[in-house]
Amino acid sequence: MALNEMKFEFKAENPKSINKGWSHFGVVGSGDMEILMEKMDLNGSVQVKIVTPVTGFDNVWGMVMEKFIRSSNLGDVYIEINDNNATPVVVSMRLRQALADANKQEEEVDEDA
Amino acid sequence: MLKWDELQKANFTDSNARARAYGLVDKGTFTEFVSPKDKLSSPHLPVLGEAIEFDDGIVTGVGLIGKRPIFVVSQEGKFIGGAVGEVGGAKMVKTIKLALRAYEDVKKEHPDSYEDRLPAVVISFETGGVRLHEANAGLLAHAEVMDQIQDARGKIPVITIIGSKVGCFGGMGFVAAATDVVIMSENGRLGLTGPEVIEQEIGKDEFDAGDKALVFRTTGGKHKYIMQDCNFLVADKIGAFKTQLDEVMKIPFNEIEGYRRIGSLKLVEEQLELVKKAVEIAPKDSKDMWKYFGNENPESLTNMSYDEFMKSVKRRERICK
Numbered sequence: 001m002a003l004n005e006m007k008f009e010f011k012a013e014n015p016k017s018i019n020k021g022w023s024h025f026g027v028v029g030s031g032d033m034e035i036l037m038e039k040m041d042l043n044g045s046v047q048v049k050i051v052t053p054v055t056g057f058d059n060v061w062g063m064v065m066e067k068f069i070r071s072s073n074l075g076d077v078y079i080e081i082n083d084n085n086a087t088p089v090v091v092s093m094r095l096r097q098a099l100a101d102a103n104k105q106e107e108e109v110d111e112d113a
Numbered sequence: 114m115l116k117w118d119e120l121q122k123a124n125f126t127d128s129n130a131r132a133r134a135y136g137l138v139d140k141g142t143f144t145e146f147v148s149p150k151d152k153l154s155s156p157h158l159p160v161l162g163e164a165i166e167f168d169d170g171i172v173t174g175v176g177l178i179g180k181r182p183i184f185v186v187s188q189e190g191k192f193i194g195g196a197v198g199e200v201g202g203a204k205m206v207k208t209i210k211l212a213l214r215a216y217e218d219v220k221k222e223h224p225d226s227y228e229d230r231l232p233a234v235v236i237s238f239e240t241g242g243v244r245l246h247e248a249n250a251g252l253l254a255h256a257e258v259m260d261q262i263q264d265a266r267g268k269i270p271v272i273t274i275i276g277s278k279v280g281c282f283g284g285m286g287f288v289a290a291a292t293d294v295v296i297m298s299e300n301g302r303l304g305l306t307g308p309e310v311i312e313q314e315i316g317k318d319e320f321d322a323g324d325k326a327l328v329f330r331t332t333g334g335k336h337k338y339i340m341q342d343c344n345f346l347v348a349d350k351i352g353a354f355k356t357q358l359d360e361v362m363k364i365p366f367n368e369i370e371g372y373r374r375i376g377s378l379k380l381v382e383e384q385l386e387l388v389k390k391a392v393e394i395a396p397k398d399s400k401d402m403w404k405y406f407g408n409e410n411p412e413s414l415t416n417m418s419y420d421e422f423m424k425s426v427k428r429r430e431r432i433c434k
Contacts, residue, residue: 003159024149027129028166029191036149036167053162082154084164101114 004055010066011045015075023102026094033083033091035098044075052083064088068095117141121352125276126300128351130172130189133237136351137274137358138176138183145174146211147204155200157247166192171201173208178362180230182219184212187237190279196244197285202254209234209261209271216269228366234265235358236292237274241307242283255284262291266376270294270369272361274354275301275343280332282307294372295343296357297334299419303342304332330399330415335422339403339414341429344372348419371433383432406430 017039026034033052040047046069050061068074086094115123120136128136135143147153149167158165170192176183186205188195197205215232223230243251265271271292275281280302281289289295289303297303306314308322308331321327330336338346345361347353364372373380396402403411407427414422 003162003165022150024167027189027191028164032191034149034166036152038150051159051165053164080152080167082165082167 003051003053004058006048006050006052006058006061008048008050008062008065009045010048010069012070012073012075014073015044015046016073017076018074018099018102019105020102023098025098025101028082028084031085031087031090033081033086033094035094036080037098037102038078038080040076040078042076042078046074046077046079048079048081050081050083052081052085054083054085060088061091064091064095068092072096072099074099121350121355123351125298125349125351125354126278129191130170130187130237130239131168133276133351133354134172134174134185134187135176137185137187137235137237137355139178143174143176143185145172146208147173153200153204155198155247157198157250161246163193163246169198169200169204170195171197171204173204175208175211178233178359181362182212182215182230182232183358184208184215184232184234185237186234188239188285190239190277193244193246195238195240195279196242196246197240197251197254198244198247199250199254201244202251202258205236206254206257206261209258209265212269213261213265231366232269233362234269234271235274236271236289237276238281238285238289239275239277239279240281240283240285241279242285252284255288258288259291262288266293267370270361270364270366272296272358274358275303275334276347276349276354277301280304290342290375293369294345294361295337295374296345296347296354296361297337297343298347298349298353299334299422300349301334301337301343302329302332303334303337308332326415335414335426336399336403339406339408339426339428341431342374346419346423377433379433386432387429 022038024036028034048065117140152167154165155169170189172187186208212232212234219230220227273289273292273295276298286305308328311320312322337343345357347357400411406429
């Protein structure tokens with residue numbers, strides 16, 4: 001019954017961290033998820049923790065995350081995801097949106113209400 | 114998230130709880146309490162195999178409107194229907210408690226001009242009430258929020274905002290009714306027992322929850338505005354709610370009590386008058402009541418745009434005010 005917890009670690013080539021110290025995106029609605037990204041010194045790699053009620057799809061999660069991290073050259077970021085049955089397509093889209101949000105310039109952040 | 118100026122133009126219904134909280138106060142003034150980074154999620158849900166959220170479905174924080182600190186609670190209806198559990202409930206309670214402490218501080222520091230800096234609590238409801246997964250803890254949270262609202266009475270205004278289709282039902286319907294001022298949009302819904310529950314318990318003949326027009330003319334913002342269950346009706350924009358809040362902040366505090374719908378012997382008498390009237394008129398539909406209160410063509414009200422509606426609507430006359 002308990003929630004399924006997964007942990008992954010990936011290292012991209014020429015890794016680049018996010019602009020903000022930390023960034024949060026999304027709502028854990030039905031078929032949706034939230035993403036918390038924290039800048040962290042991880043020797044260029046990305047650590048991911050996923051918490052979801054879904055079981056049996058750990059490999060798919062691993063593939064989606066690896067593809068996202070390699071294609072965005074993300075590094076030195078700790079990612080935590082709370083999921084509620086999001087499909088791989090939604091996961092990929094939310095990850096890209098979260099990254100765009102995390103890479104806004106700090107000045108922009110100040111202007112943000 | 115969108116920038117503040119863009120948030121003002123955004124639909125309230127489509128925005129998430131955090132965007133609403135940022136947009137309801139002055140530009141750049143919102144500070145969140147117990148943000149997602151603090152990862153304070155429900156301890157009960159993982160045991161049941163239910164998804165968790167870092168903010169437990171409630172965004173809390175403080176911002177400003179002019180010089181006045183505004184303590185904001187904003188519920189997220191997408192996360193388990195906005196149901197209130199232990200952690201989210203505690204966040205609500207503590208936010209109102211902080212507002213009361215701010216009231217004491219402001220009074221001490223500005224004894225002559227504290228009304229200009231008087232704190233206020235704004236609660237954006239989007240919930241069906243108790244999170245049943247957390248049973249007693251959820252119920253207790255409701256009781257404690259109610260307790261804080263009673264403590265705040267006569268000290269600081271507590272303002273309700275309802276602008277989403279999830280609306281405000283169940284235990285939180287009671288809580289919203291106990292606040293000083295209610296602001297709704299046409300999309301907002303307010304009630305105690307939700308339409309689906311009535312249908313399930315008593316049957317489709319009593320209430321057809323699938324009939325959206327019926328649901329909205331019984332629980333929706335327009336009906337609540339005509340019946341005086343809500344004080345102000347605004348357009349479905351975060352900015353429209355913000356503008357109305359600015360206006361409410363200009364009301365002298367000793368007049369705020371006059372906006373209440375329940376909470377004194379006089380108000381109970383006013384409500385009882387309404388019950389008597391309902392027996393006398395024996396309405397078959399909310400439209401019968403609209404007609405009784407002077408709307409010659411009640412049918413036309415349901416499809417009117419916000420501006421047209423506000424121009425032509427006739428409301429129930431308040432006895433107390």
